[in-house]
Amino acid sequence: MxxxxxxxxxxxxxxxxxxxxxxxxxxxxxxxxxxxxxxxxxxxxxxxxxxxxxxxxxxxxxxxxxxxxxxxxxxxxxxxxxxxxxxxxxxxxxxxxxxxxxxxxxxxxxxxxxxxxxRARIVYASKDRVAPGDVTTYEDLADPKWKGRICTRSGMHTYMIALTSAYIAHHGEEEAKVWLQGLKDNLARRPQGDDRAQVKAIWAGECDISLGNTYYMGEMLADEEQRVWADSVRLDFPVFDVEGGGTHxxxxxxxxxxxxxxxxxxxxxxxxxxxxxxxxxxxxxxxxxxxxxxxxxSELVASWGSFTPDNLSLLEIANQRAAALRLTEEVDYDG
Missing domain, CATH: 3.40.190.10 (Periplasmic binding protein-like II)
Known part of the structure; x- marks a missing residue:
C-alpha cells in the first residue's frame, strides 16, 4: 500500500x-x-x-x-x-x-x-584499527586482508548498485562479479541498515571499515547520540585503479x-x-x-579533504544498472 x-x-x-x-x-x-x-x-x-x-x-x-x-x-x-x-x-x-x-x-x-x-561514496575507517593509507582503491576492498572487517548496507540499495555499476563500467562484468564476491567474503556481518548503521558498527567494534556517502558524516555530527559514532572514524577517499580513475x-x-x-x-x-x-x-x-x-x-565538508572525482559519466553508470543488479543477485550479496 x-x-x-x-x-x-x-x-x-x-x-x-x-x-x-x-x-x-x-x-x-x-x-x-x-x-x-x-x-x-x-x-x-x-x-x-x-x-x-x-x-x-x-x-x-x-x-x-x-x-x-x-x-x-x-x-x-x-x-x-x-x-x-x-x-x-x-x-x-x-x-x-x-x-x-x-x-x-x-x-x-x-x-x-x-x-x-x-556526494562521494567513500570508506569510513576506524581511527584506532585502520592506519591512514590502508585503503586506497575500491578494488582493494576485495582483498582477503579485509576478511571479517567490512560492513555495508544491502548490496541491492541504489547507492551500492551505483558503485557496482561504476565498477562494471571500468572493469567489465566478469571482473566485477569476482570483486563483488570478494567484497561479500570480507563482510563482518550480513548487510543491514543504512550508511550510518555501518559507522555505528565500526564504533561498536563489529567491523573496521564501511562504505558510505560523505554527507552521512554531517548528519551524524549534527546528532547528539550519533556524534560519538562519527568521532570514531575518518573519511578515506578511495579511487578506481584504472587510468583516469577517481573517487565514485x-x-x-x-x-x-x-x-x-x-x-x-x-x-x-x-x-x-x-x-x-x-x-x-x-x-x-x-x-x-x-x-x-x-x-x-561548507567549512565542514571542506574539512574532510579534497578528492579527484572518477572520470565516468553519470550516464555510463546508469547504463550499467541492470547488469549491477543481476551480478549482485548472482553472488547472493545479501544472503
Missing part, C-alpha cells in the same frame, strides 16, 4: 493544486528542502509546496498521469533520475541560465534532469514533470536551484558538494 504523503500544506496540494505556485514531489527530507523553499519564496514571492515520498515517486506520477499536481521532482542518484526519464514522467528543459550554471557532466544532454549537488561520485538532481501545470514558476524554481545562493544553502543543509563552479562547499 502506498504510504501517505507528508505535505507542507497537508493534502491541499492534491485536492487543489491551483493554491500552490510550484508543487514538488521529493525523495529528499522536508528539513533538507525547507531552507531552499524559504529562500526562493522570499526572493520571488512564489510559494512552493513540497510532498515528501519515501518510495514510489515514479509509480505515483505514472498513476496520476496528466492529473498529477507535481511540477518538479527532487531526488538522489542518477539511476532514480533516469528511471523517471525512462518512465516518461519528465519533460526536457533547457534554458540559458541552467546551461551557464551547471556543467555538462552534471545534466542530461536533452535537459531531462539537472544535477544539484554531488553521484548526484542529487531535479527534473520538470511532464504534467507540470505551473511550468513558468517551476522553471524559475529550478533555475534558482542552480544559483550560487541556492547551491550554498543546499550544500550546507545536506553536507554535499555544489555542482556550480565557483561555489565552495
Amino acid at each position: 502506498q504510504k501517505p504523503l507528508s505535505f507542507a500544506l497537508p493534502l491541499m496540494l492534491a485536492a487543489a493544486p491551483a493554491l500552490a505556485d510550484v508543487n514538488v514531489y521529493s525523495y529528499r527530507q522536508p528539513e533538507l528542502i525547507q531552507p531552499l523553499v524559504d529562500a526562493f519564496t522570499e526572493e520571488t514571492g512564489i510559494q512552493v509546496n513540497v510532498a515528501f515520498l519515501e518510495s514510489g515517486l515514479v509509480e505515483r506520477l505514472k498513476a496520476e498521469g496528466d492529473r498529477s499536481p507535481a511540477d518538479v521532482i527532487l531526488t538522489v542518484d542518477i539511476a532514480r533520475l533516469t528511471e523517471a526519464v525512462d518512465a516518461g514522467v519528465t519533460q526536457p528543459l533547457i534554458t540559458e541560465t541552467l546551461e551557464k550554471n551547471i556543467p555538462a557532466e552534471f545534466h542530461d544532454p536533452e535537459g531531462q534532469w539537472w544535477g544539484m549537488t554531488t 561520485v553521484n548526484i542529487s538532481g531535479v527534473a520538470l514533470t511532464k504534467a507540470a501545470k505551473n511550468k513558468d514558476e517551476a522553471v524559475q524554481f529550478i533555475e534558482f536551484l542552480s544559483s550560487h545562493e541556492a547551491q550554498e544553502i543546499y550544500a550546507e543543509a545536506n553536507s554535499e558538494y555544489p555542482v556550480v563552479p565557483g561555489t565552495d562547499p
Whole structure:
C-alpha cells in the first residue's frame, strides 16, 4: 500500500493544486528542502509546496498521469533520475541560465534532469584499527586482508548498485562479479541498515571499515547520540585503479514533470536551484558538494579533504544498472 504523503500544506496540494505556485514531489527530507523553499519564496514571492515520498515517486506520477499536481521532482542518484526519464514522467528543459550554471557532466544532454549537488561514496575507517593509507582503491576492498572487517548496507540499495555499476563500467562484468564476491567474503556481518548503521558498527567494534556517502558524516555530527559514532572514524577517499580513475561520485538532481501545470514558476524554481545562493544553502543543509563552479562547499565538508572525482559519466553508470543488479543477485550479496 502506498504510504501517505507528508505535505507542507497537508493534502491541499492534491485536492487543489491551483493554491500552490510550484508543487514538488521529493525523495529528499522536508528539513533538507525547507531552507531552499524559504529562500526562493522570499526572493520571488512564489510559494512552493513540497510532498515528501519515501518510495514510489515514479509509480505515483505514472498513476496520476496528466492529473498529477507535481511540477518538479527532487531526488538522489542518477539511476532514480533516469528511471523517471525512462518512465516518461519528465519533460526536457533547457534554458540559458541552467546551461551557464551547471556543467555538462552534471545534466542530461536533452535537459531531462539537472544535477544539484554531488556526494562521494567513500570508506569510513576506524581511527584506532585502520592506519591512514590502508585503503586506497575500491578494488582493494576485495582483498582477503579485509576478511571479517567490512560492513555495508544491502548490496541491492541504489547507492551500492551505483558503485557496482561504476565498477562494471571500468572493469567489465566478469571482473566485477569476482570483486563483488570478494567484497561479500570480507563482510563482518550480513548487510543491514543504512550508511550510518555501518559507522555505528565500526564504533561498536563489529567491523573496521564501511562504505558510505560523505554527507552521512554531517548528519551524524549534527546528532547528539550519533556524534560519538562519527568521532570514531575518518573519511578515506578511495579511487578506481584504472587510468583516469577517481573517487565514485553521484548526484542529487531535479527534473520538470511532464504534467507540470505551473511550468513558468517551476522553471524559475529550478533555475534558482542552480544559483550560487541556492547551491550554498543546499550544500550546507545536506553536507554535499555544489555542482556550480565557483561555489565552495561548507567549512565542514571542506574539512574532510579534497578528492579527484572518477572520470565516468553519470550516464555510463546508469547504463550499467541492470547488469549491477543481476551480478549482485548472482553472488547472493545479501544472503
